[in-house]
Amino acid sequence: MVELSYDRDRTVLTVVSSATPLGPRDIAALIARREKPCLVVVPSASPTVRRAIEAASWSWIVDTGQEIAAALRIGRSPVKLPAPAAAGRPAKPGPVPWGTFTLVRRLVQIPHATQQQLATLSGVSQPRVSQALRALAGEGLVQRTSAGWTVRDLDEVLRWWLVTYPGPGGISTYWYGLGTPVAQAQRIVSMFPTAEPADVAVSGDVGADLLAPWRNPVRAVLYARRGIDLPDAGFVPTGEDEATLEFSVPKDPGLWPNPAAPLTKRVGLPLADPLQILWDVQHSPGADSDDAAQHLWDELRRRHHERRQAA
DSSP: OEEEEEEETTEEEEEEEOSSOOOHHHHHHHHHHOSSOEEEEESOOOHHHHHHHHHTTOEEEEEOSSOEEEEEEETTEEEEEOOOOOOSSOOOOOOOOHHHHHHHHHHHHOSSBOHHHHHHHHTSOHHHHHHHHHHHHHTTSEEEETTEEEESOHHHHHHHHHHHOOOOOSEEEEEEOSSOHHHHHHHHHTTSOOOSSOSEEEEHHHHHHHHSOOSOOSOEEEEESSOOOGGGGTOEEOOTTTOSEEEEEOSOTTOSOOTTSOOHHHHSSOBOOHHHHHHHHHTSSSTTHHHHHHHHHHHHHHHHHHHHHHO
């Protein structure tokens, strides 16, 4: 994060620029340090972050690299600039580097690992692991030590993850069911026979509640390797806004539980990878989704620190 001050005619404008997204806590810390309003420039900002910035009479600019949106306070009146329409035909997106994202997942959970271990746990070849590690090291996210490869700074990795990860892909459907989201998740899991690797994984609010209880789950998010007949379990299809259950058959092969760090026996349900749970909580409905994501973020940091201390 970089802070620049521009002084013209004795009027100082401070610009806070970050290459990674800032969370509500980051914004609160910035506001506490600054007496005068600032302009915050980030690659993405959740609705909660934008409201926090505007509530302090600050301005923000979101520059994704392809489009720009902003809320600028000029005098006493805020001026919002919507993202402009993209000029010309958008570039065709390339294939999603699922192997790289899986590699990051494993590095977060394993304090020190060799390339061979990472290749085995990520399901990709050692040459591909070597290539991905060089790229991640070039971004300052990972480093090689005498004990193996490790993340440099977990907070930076988590910020990178939330802005870079494109989502699990695949097909998602939305359903309404009776009972709490936890009970609905348990009902779906019971429809799958016990198998290795897992056929189903729980994410989103329910997964976060099992890892770091903080708020009552709003919606159950489940990933499965195949579809099932949900009406037989008492669910009815509905729109995304009314859904109590999101059921997905994803493309991302890395979101399943890491066999080297199983959580199922400790929490009673087969959980998705923790970074997947964090991403889903960040994108969950509810005005406090950012706060819930921050609470889970803190828990992931605590666990990461404990593993590094024990390694």
